[in-house]
Amino acid sequence: MKINIILSMLTLALIFACDPNGKETTNDKSQIDTTAIIPAEKIPSQQDQKTEPQPNDADDEPQYFICYKGDANPALEISISFDKEEKALKVKYKGQNEAMNLSFVKEDYLEGGAHPTIETYYSEIYEGKENGVYKLSHSGNWDYAEYTRSKDGKKFNFTIDHDLSIGNDGYRTTPCF
Numbered sequence: 001m002k003i004n005i006i007l008s009m010l011t012l013a014l015i016f017a018c019d020p021n022g023k024e025t026t027n028d029k030s031q032i033d034t035t036a037i038i039p040a041e042k043i044p045s046q047q048d049q050k051t052e053p054q055p056n057d058a059d060d061e062p063q064y065f066i067c068y069k070g071d072a073n074p075a076l077e078i079s080i081s082f083d084k085e086e087k088a089l090k091v092k093y094k095g096q097n098e099a100m101n102l103s104f105v106k107e108d109y110l111e112g113g114a115h116p117t118i119e120t121y122y123s124e125i126y127e128g129k130e131n132g133v134y135k136l137s138h139s140g141n142w143d144y145a146e147y148t149r150s151k152d153g154k155k156f157n158f159t160i161d162h163d164l165s166i167g168n169d170g171y172r173t174t175p176c177f
Contacts, residue, residue, distance in 0.1 A: 060089055067165070067176035068145050068158035078145065078158055079176035080136070088122050088136060094177050101125040102134065115140035141170055 062081035070076030077094040080102075092099035102122040110117040117139040124131045130150060137144040143160040166172045 062089055062175075064171040064173055065175055066143050066171055067161045068143070069161045071157040071159055076156070076158075077161070077177070078147075080134075080145065081175070082171075088120070088134070091124060091134065092175070092177075100131065103130075105133070113139065143170070 060083045063084045065079050065081050068078045068080070079092045079094070079099075081089045081092075081099070083089055087104055088102045090099035090101055101124075103125055105121040105123055107121070108119045110119065117137055120136045120138075122134045122136065124134060124147070132147055132149045135146040135148075137146070145158040147156045147158070148154070149156070160170055161176075162170055164172070164176055166174070
């Protein structure tokens with residue numbers, strides 16, 4: 001009996017809250033209860049939302065640099081700066097005036113060998129467009145960079161230059177050049 005009375009009261013409240021066309025009559029939208037419209041489990045969380053890769057913020061302060069020499073041409077040298085989360089920020093070729101932004105794409109962790117290998121991929125951004133892709137590999141105290149140029153697919157391979165290192169880890173706190 002009590003349930004019938006409660007249901008009747010709710011029905012009356014609903015009838016008085018709507019105009020004859022079934023529309024809500026209140027003008028105060030802050031009073032609308034949306035929990036009945038979208039169940040809480042269907043509301044996307046911040047964690048569920050995906051974002052597009054973005055160039056790393058130019059205001060990020062480099063924490064360290066890795067100096068690389070070309071495998072096929074040792075005169076071809078690059079310097080890559082990294083932030084405190086160990087994400088690459090910019091790449092600069094020896095002889096260039098400006099460094100180019102790098103945009104994080106993905107990271108892979110490969111087990112096996114004497115040390116696991118971490119491969120991280122970045123898009124090189126030049127004048128707002130992707131100019132090529134870097135695959136940075138780290139295993140033990142060795143770092144490698146493979147650059148694939150977008151316009152022709154040509155690959156360039158680089159290895160860390162331990163002779164330009166400062167400290168035991170092979171990394172520098174100052175730019176390579």
